[in-house]
Amino acid sequence: MRVRFWGTRGSIPVALTAAEIRRKVEHALLAAVDHGVCTREQVRPFLEKQLDFSVSHTYGGHSPCVELDAGGREITICDLGSGSRPLGHHILSRTAGHPPTINVFMSHVHWDHIMGFPFFAPAYVPGTTIRIHGCHDVLEHAFRLQQSRPCFPVDFSRLAAHIEFVRLQPGVTAEIDGFHVTPMLQRHTGDSYGYRFENGGKTVVYSTDSEHKLDDSAETQSFVDFFRDADMIIFDAMYSFADAVSVKEDWGHSSNIVGVELAQMAGAKRLCLFHHEPAFDDERIAAVLRETVRFEELTRTSQRLEVFATYDGQEIEV
Amino acid sequence: MDIRQSRFGGAIVLLPVGRIDHATSEDFRAQLEIIVASAAGEALIFDLTRVEYISSAGLRCFMLASKQAKMHGSPMAVAGLQPVVKEIFEISRFTLVFEVFPTVRDAIATVAPGALSAYDGR
Numbered sequence: 001m002r003v004r005f006w007g008t009r010g011s012i013p014v015a016l017t018a019a020e021i022r023r024k025v026e027h028a029l030l031a032a033v034d035h036g037v038c039t040r041e042q043v044r045p046f047l048e049k050q051l052d053f054s055v056s057h058t059y060g061g062h063s064p065c066v067e068l069d070a071g072g073r074e075i076t077i078c079d080l081g082s083g084s085r086p087l088g089h090h091i092l093s094r095t096a097g098h099p100p101t102i103n104v105f106m107s108h109v110h111w112d113h114i115m116g117f118p119f120f121a122p123a124y125v126p127g128t129t130i131r132i133h134g135c136h137d138v139l140e141h142a143f144r145l146q147q148s149r150p151c152f153p154v155d156f157s158r159l160a161a162h163i164e165f166v167r168l169q170p171g172v173t174a175e176i177d178g179f180h181v182t183p184m185l186q187r188h189t190g191d192s193y194g195y196r197f198e199n200g201g202k203t204v205v206y207s208t209d210s211e212h213k214l215d216d217s218a219e220t221q222s223f224v225d226f227f228r229d230a231d232m233i234i235f236d237a238m239y240s241f242a243d244a245v246s247v248k249e250d251w252g253h254s255s256n257i258v259g260v261e262l263a264q265m266a267g268a269k270r271l272c273l274f275h276h277e278p279a280f281d282d283e284r285i286a287a288v289l290r291e292t293v294r295f296e297e298l299t300r301t302s303q304r305l306e307v308f309a310t311y312d313g314q315e316i317e318v
Numbered sequence: 319m320d321i322r323q324s325r326f327g328g329a330i331v332l333l334p335v336g337r338i339d340h341a342t343s344e345d346f347r348a349q350l351e352i353i354v355a356s357a358a359g360e361a362l363i364f365d366l367t368r369v370e371y372i373s374s375a376g377l378r379c380f381m382l383a384s385k386q387a388k389m390h391g392s393p394m395a396v397a398g399l400q401p402v403v404k405e406i407f408e409i410s411r412f413t414l415v416f417e418v419f420p421t422v423r424d425a426i427a428t429v430a431p432g433a434l435s436a437y438d439g440r
Contacts, residue, residue: 240411
């Protein structure tokens with residue numbers, strides 16, 4: 001199974017500023033000088049092996065959208081944040097002339113998770129089928145509300161694709177295009193739902209916008225069970241642990257610390273830090289990743305948990 | 319979870335022993351709740367020299383104790399963190415929330431200076 005991250009930022013999309021790009025270029029050129037890069041042939045190896053990711057790349061700024069590709073006939077997506085705009089164009093280019101069926105699984109309908117849909121090109125292509133799955137009774141209402149006057153010029157009713165809303169039940173596994181999909185209720189304002197996807201012996205859990213209180217051992221255990229033996233957990237690690245249990249308590253998000261602990265208890269193989277804080281720049285996200293890797297080392301009791309900080313455009317083979 | 323207590327003037331030094339993790343945190347939290355309620359404005363200094371590990375559940379106990387201590391007017395500080403615990407405090411950003419000192423004496427000198435002579439004469 002291949003996982004493609006189209007949007008990894010939380011709450012609101014962000015973009016690099018001119019000053020930030022200039023700082024990256026300056027940092028890269030100075031590092032190149034320090035490493036004695038003086039020929040064209042040395043440039044690419046230097047970029048790939050010597051320069052920090054946070055300098056040579058960016059974690060990106062699109063709000064949540066993740067694609068799961070297990071080689072099925074249909075297309076599987078989690079959430080329709082602003083990252084679904086580039087994904088939509090990608091879908092059009094790879095399905096040219098053959099309108100696809102797209103299955104979307106919605107964690108919830110807060111704006112950062114639906115805002116890409118008015119710009120999701122397949123929605124405007126006749127013959128395309130889009131099935132939007134979720135557990136909220138307000139699912140369809142939220143999409144229609146977003147695409148109505150005075151918020152957006154193209155009313156939802158004018159979309160050319162065939163669009164269905166499919167209600168799922170927490171804890172009840174559905175079989176959709178080869179995936180066994182199980183939703184789970186999560187703690188978030190207005191509720192959110194995580195999804196456990198199983199296909200061909202591989203398991204990916206998408207669990208964003210989820211706060212973990214830790215004072216209820218039964219609740220903790222239920223998430224450990226939900227994450228059990230996952231090959232990859234995509235986890236809301238927006239806040240530091242101190243913030244999550246103090247000034248940002250009840251804001252509905254979690255931390256890298258809790259992500260590592262739950263993943264370790266579940267015996268998961270990979271933890272993907274997701275829903276990055278929009279106030280964090282690339283260096284800060286890279287620092288959070290370094291610290292999380294270190295925390296995993298400090299707390300490891302058995303198998304190693306691989307930790308990633310997700311970025312827009314990243315692809316991971318599970 | 320064993321928490322040893324010593325009183326020095328207006329400071330209570332608390333010495334937890336062992337791991338503060340998911341298995342022990344509820345007992346730790348319950349004990350702290352009673353200790354903080356009875357402190358009545360006295361400073362609470364956590365001597366963590368004998369804590370070998372702390373999980374998120376343990377960190378949360380400190381946060382709850384801190385909130386309760388504020389309500390009771392008790393200053394609170396932690397001291398003597400072992401290297402692993404110190405790193406966990408740093409990674410979780412608890413070092414930005416709590417006053418952290420190398421030693422119990424340093425903590426008392428800052429948050430309860432009136433208790434320092436009693437501590438030095440122990």
